[in-house]
Amino acid sequence: xxxxxxxxxxxxxxxxxxxxxxxxxxxxxxxxxxxxxxxxxxxxxxxxxxxxxxxxxxxxxxxxxxxxxxxxxxxxxxxxxxxxxxxxxxxxxxxxxxxxxxxxxxxxxxxxxxxxxxxxxxxxxxxxxxxxxxxxxxxxxxxxxxxxxxxxxxxxxxxxxxxxxxxxxxxxxxxxxxxxxxxxxxxxxxxxxxxxxxxxxxxxxxxxxxxxxxxxxxxxxxxxxxxxxxxxxxxxxxxxxxxxxxxxxxxxxxxxxxxxxxxxxxxxxxxxxxxxxxxxxxxxxxxxxxxxxxxxxxxxxxxxxxxxxxxxxxxxxxxxxxxxxxxxxxxxxxxxxxxxxxxxxxxxxxxxxxxxxxxxxxxxxxxxxxxxxxxxxxxxxxxxxxxxxxxxxxxxxxxxxxxxxxxxxxxxxxxxxxxxxxxxxxxxxxxxxxxx
Numbered sequence: 001x002x003x004x005x006x007x008x009x010x011x012x013x014x015x016x017x018x019x020x021x022x023x024x025x026x027x028x029x030x031x032x033x034x035x036x037x038x039x040x041x042x043x044x045x046x047x048x049x050x051x052x053x054x055x056x057x058x059x060x061x062x063x064x065x066x067x068x069x070x071x072x073x074x075x076x077x078x079x080x081x082x083x084x085x086x087x088x089x090x091x092x093x094x095x096x097x098x099x100x101x102x103x104x105x106x107x108x109x110x111x112x113x114x115x116x117x118x119x120x121x122x123x124x125x126x127x128x129x130x131x132x133x134x135x136x137x138x139x140x141x142x143x144x145x146x147x148x149x150x151x152x153x154x155x156x157x158x159x160x161x162x163x164x165x166x167x168x169x170x171x172x173x174x175x176x177x178x179x180x181x182x183x184x185x186x187x188x189x190x191x192x193x194x195x196x197x198x199x200x201x202x203x204x205x206x207x208x209x210x211x212x213x214x215x216x217x218x219x220x221x222x223x224x225x226x227x228x229x230x231x232x233x234x235x236x237x238x239x240x241x242x243x244x245x246x247x248x249x250x251x252x253x254x255x256x257x258x259x260x261x262x263x264x265x266x267x268x269x270x271x272x273x274x275x276x277x278x279x280x281x282x283x284x285x286x287x288x289x290x291x292x293x294x295x296x297x298x299x300x301x302x303x304x305x306x307x308x309x310x311x312x313x314x315x316x317x318x319x320x321x322x323x324x325x326x327x328x329x330x331x332x333x334x335x336x337x338x339x340x341x342x343x344x345x346x347x348x349x350x351x352x353x354x355x356x357x358x359x360x361x362x363x364x365x366x367x368x369x370x371x372x373x374x375x376x377x378x379x380x381x382x383x384x385x386x387x388x389x390x391x392x393x394x395x396x397x398x399x400x401x402x403x404x405x406x407x408x409x410x411x412x413x414x415x416x417x418x419x420x421x422x423x424x425x426x427x428x429x430x431x432x433x434x435x436x
Contacts, residue, residue: 001117001152001182002082004189010035014190015081017106019045019071021264021334022123022158023087027069029194037070037077041109046073057333058162072095078113083190086110087123087158089264091337092271096291098127103407107135110143114151119183120141121154124268124283127276128210131155152183155205156191157212162263163332173198177208178320216269217287222256223266224290227297230258230436234304240436241419258436259418260301260389261294262328262339280302298342301387301436305343305415306350308432309385312411317351320383322406325390326366326374330418333360340389341370355380359394382408404431 006012012035016027019040027038040046049071052064070077078084088102103124110120120139122131136147145151152213156176161167174195178184188199202208230240240258247253261267270287277284309319328338335358347354355375356366366372377398386406388395395403400421404412414426416435426433 002119002186003187007083007190008033008193011230012082013037013080014085015039015078015084017051017078017084017086017110018088020087020089021083021162022160024049024054024056025160025169026085026087026123026171028059028063028067030190031069033066034190036068037072037081039072039075039077041075042272046071047167055333056162056362058160070108075109075113075317078110079115082115082117083119083121084110084114085121085123088165090124090268090272092268096271098272098275100126100130103130103135104138106238107138108142111139114139114143114145116145116150119152119154119186120189121156123158124154125157125216125265125272126209127213127214127272128206129276130272131205131209133383134137146268147179153179153205154183154187155208156187156207159212159215162329162334170194170196173200175200175202175208175211177205179205209372210434213269213273215264217273219256220261220266220270220294221255221286221290223259223261224293226256226258227293227436231300239423239435257291257419258297260297260339262337263334264328264337267291267294267337267339295339295342298339299346301415301417302343302346302350304346304434305385305387305413306352308413308415308434312384312409312432314384318353319385320353320355321347322355322357322380322383322386323347324357324386324388324395324403325392326356326370326372327361327390328390330391331360331393333362335361335365335369335434341372343387344370344372355383358390359392380406382406385413385415387415387417388420389417391420396420398429400425401429404429 002012012036014030015037016023017039019038027036030036052061079394088106088107090103091099093099157175159172174191176188176199178187184201188201192199222318233240248255274284274287306316310316326338326340327335346353356372357375357377363374366374383406386403413432419435
């Protein structure tokens with residue numbers, strides 16, 4: 001089997017399959033100590049990385065210019081690698097059912113090209129048991145090899161937080177598991193070369209899979225609680241942000257906030273666990289309840305905006321609303337699986353004309369994914385309300401007063417989902433202001 005010594009001596013290569021938010025930063029980190037091949041099936045992704053541009057903004061242009069990674073869209077390059085790390089997305093479909101197609105395709109490719117003695121490692125989030133039930137059979141079928149005899153498998157779940165420059169690969173604890181003890185030990189050494197925070201070894205791949213999926217499930221449930229509290233407090237007539245600031249003065253109060261839950265992790269991963277639970281005859285009531293609350297926040301926020309417009313004596317149908325921000329998270333350009341789209345769809349169902357702006361999102365992607373034409377800020381004016389949907393630094397710098405100027409009339413209406421501004425400032429400016 002592949003050894004750490006052969007890898008660190010760069011006699012054998014490491015392949016990263018999937019060069020997105022997870023795979024690219026990991027490939028860059030590993031390339032500082034190992035001989036790395038970066039493979040992605042998207043030719044345009046490889047070409048843009050070779051040109052020195054990363055659309056995810058996870059790797060700087062300067063870092064890309066110094067890359068020693070062999071970048072390729074040719075899967076045959078995997079045949080020259082003894083350690084293959086798969087970092088592809090694990091989405092859900094329109095029915096909230098796990099979509100394993102990216103993982104299956106990556107496993108098929110790895111199985112087709114891997115050599116005897118190889119190790120295949122998965123970083124994608126799945127339910128406990130998925131690696132053994134779904135991935136390993138594909139590897140064995142495509143390669144003709146036998147697990148434990150001809151190759152081994154590992155699992156080390158990703159903990160990438162897009163846009164977070166503090167909790168990078170080097171600065172997080174890495175959970176590592178293997179199909180056998182020697183594989184786990186080898187992988188711990190490999191990851192240990194780049195992860196300075198430490199390695200946490202676990203006894204089985206299932207344990208590592210479970211640890212990953214509950215990390216985001218826990219966050220999902222805590223945010224759902226905050227979202228439910230915000231709806232209760234709104235009915236009571238008190239400000240949720242002020243309540244949370246007071247509660248956080250207690251030493252063990254968890255600092256979660258209400259908001260939209262989109263992206264590829266928190267809003268998706270719980271469905272992998274509930275899918276497995278239901279297949280075993282258990283109905284995961286709490287997890288699914290949290291999911292229902294979070295999935296319904298877009299509709300709730302849009303409804304609030306409609307009421308605020310109507311309260312100003314304006315006709316809701318044919319009114320104009322500017323939505324600021326469409327990416328799934330602040331200061332990242334990724335708009336896939338954004339929950340802002342739920343707000344936009346709901347507003348349009350009321351007959352409202354919606355204008356969308358985002359300083360980071362790609363216009364072509366917005367058009368391709370959602371049929372939305374992003375507008376330039378200088379072209380937005382005379383709207384009946386503004387919804388600040390994403391807490392981009394751009395909007396903070398722009399300031400409440402300039403955002404209010406986008407509205408027509410003397411009483412601007414602003415809905416601030418992420419509590420970017422303060423109520424006192426809004427009152428001084430004469431803004432009809434509400435925050436989640």
